[in-house]
Amino acid sequence: xxxxxxxxxxxxxxxxxxxxxxxxxxxxxxxxxxxxxxxxxxxxxxxxxxxxxxxxxxxxxxxxxxxxxxxxxxxxxxxxxxxxxxxxxxxxxxxxxxxxxxxxxxxx
Amino acid sequence: xxxxxxxxxxxxxxxxxxxxxxxxxxxxxxxxxxxxxxxxxxxxxxxxxxxxxxxxxxxxxxxxxxxxxxxxxxxxxxxxxxxxxxxxxxxxxxxxxxxxxxxxxxxxxxxxxxxxxxxxxxxxxxxxxxxxxxxxxxxxxxxxxxxxxxxxxxxxxxxxxxxxxxxxxxxxxxxxxxxxxxxxxxxxxxxxxxxxxxxxxxxxxxxxxxxxxxxxxxxxxxxxxxxxxxxxxxxxxxxxxxxxxxxxxxxxxxxxxxxxxxxxxxxxxxxxxxxxxxxxxxxxxxxxx
Numbered sequence: 001x002x003x004x005x006x007x008x009x010x011x012x013x014x015x016x017x018x019x020x021x022x023x024x025x026x027x028x029x030x031x032x033x034x035x036x037x038x039x040x041x042x043x044x045x046x047x048x049x050x051x052x053x054x055x056x057x058x059x060x061x062x063x064x065x066x067x068x069x070x071x072x073x074x075x076x077x078x079x080x081x082x083x084x085x086x087x088x089x090x091x092x093x094x095x096x097x098x099x100x101x102x103x104x105x106x107x108x
Numbered sequence: 109x110x111x112x113x114x115x116x117x118x119x120x121x122x123x124x125x126x127x128x129x130x131x132x133x134x135x136x137x138x139x140x141x142x143x144x145x146x147x148x149x150x151x152x153x154x155x156x157x158x159x160x161x162x163x164x165x166x167x168x169x170x171x172x173x174x175x176x177x178x179x180x181x182x183x184x185x186x187x188x189x190x191x192x193x194x195x196x197x198x199x200x201x202x203x204x205x206x207x208x209x210x211x212x213x214x215x216x217x218x219x220x221x222x223x224x225x226x227x228x229x230x231x232x233x234x235x236x237x238x239x240x241x242x243x244x245x246x247x248x249x250x251x252x253x254x255x256x257x258x259x260x261x262x263x264x265x266x267x268x269x270x271x272x273x274x275x276x277x278x279x280x281x282x283x284x285x286x287x288x289x290x291x292x293x294x295x296x297x298x299x300x301x302x303x304x305x306x307x308x309x310x311x312x313x314x315x316x317x318x319x320x321x322x323x324x325x326x327x328x329x330x331x332x333x334x335x336x337x338x339x340x341x342x343x344x345x346x347x348x349x350x351x352x353x354x355x356x357x358x359x360x361x362x363x364x365x366x367x368x369x370x371x372x373x374x375x376x377x378x379x380x381x382x383x384x385x386x387x388x389x390x391x392x393x394x395x396x397x
Contacts, residue, residue, distance in 0.1 A: 018342045037265040037285060037299060039307070039367040040340070057340065057367070059321045060311045061269040062234040 177302030256281030
């Protein structure tokens, strides 16, 4: 991932394709991907203006959303909760293409 | 704000009932009390099969296979409980709950406990629309007397969703994807052992996810006999899977309240059963006997 402006295809909703995870690497696919059934999936939408729309399974399995901000520096993707200056999640971009985004936790 | 907590904000009575129930659970856990119910509670269930295609019209045999699976899981007679790691075998607990298809409808007429309702909709999002005729689904039966189970095609590949005790009566019950319902017919691996309904009814009886719906190790599922766990587990994890410094045994991913495949979940714990029984003595006291 280049450190200058991210490519346009990054600005879409990425859904966790947990069946494809390997070790500590998490695989995300575009929302249009033909996912098999699941008890619930996390998703992140990286808006071009830096806004983040996240969703994850809630306490009774319905998807529940939250908004925030995101930032890329080099290989590092940082997600912030609304109004917070400290990262909610620090991730490393292992690989990225228009149909597959692989992330792992920066602390892992 | 999350849907569940928004619902609590919008419905102050739901918040009050949830708080009262937590108080009841805590008293039970402190006292080690077994609860007010007799040995086993039988809960009458009505299954609303909402269908557009013939495949979605789940056969009675498939519905019955789901009831049979539930009755094994909730009585801890499921044969695969022997796959629980030895360190947790002693925690495997009979929930003292069983389920039977309703034999009388709300007006007292005989029924098979299965209602077939045609729809024109290809799928339902997880927004309660399947729970009302006005939105293309099926109206529930009175939730103080029946467990409502809606079986349909859900949008986005979701396997099911539920509602905690004390919530709005009209939407009370569980929703399960038709292809993940029961153990025969259209039930499809890896969700063909009926465990989606086991999981959703766990929520209906007030159980939380074992990862506490937080992913920073700070949350609680309000029971002390499940380890703190960071994330949902998927698929078929290998024991041990350590997170949140919970080694050496790691996550209790074989608990029905994790997100693993049907053939990888086998148990409720003793304190989860206390929570379920407390809900049956509290907001669900009018249902079953």
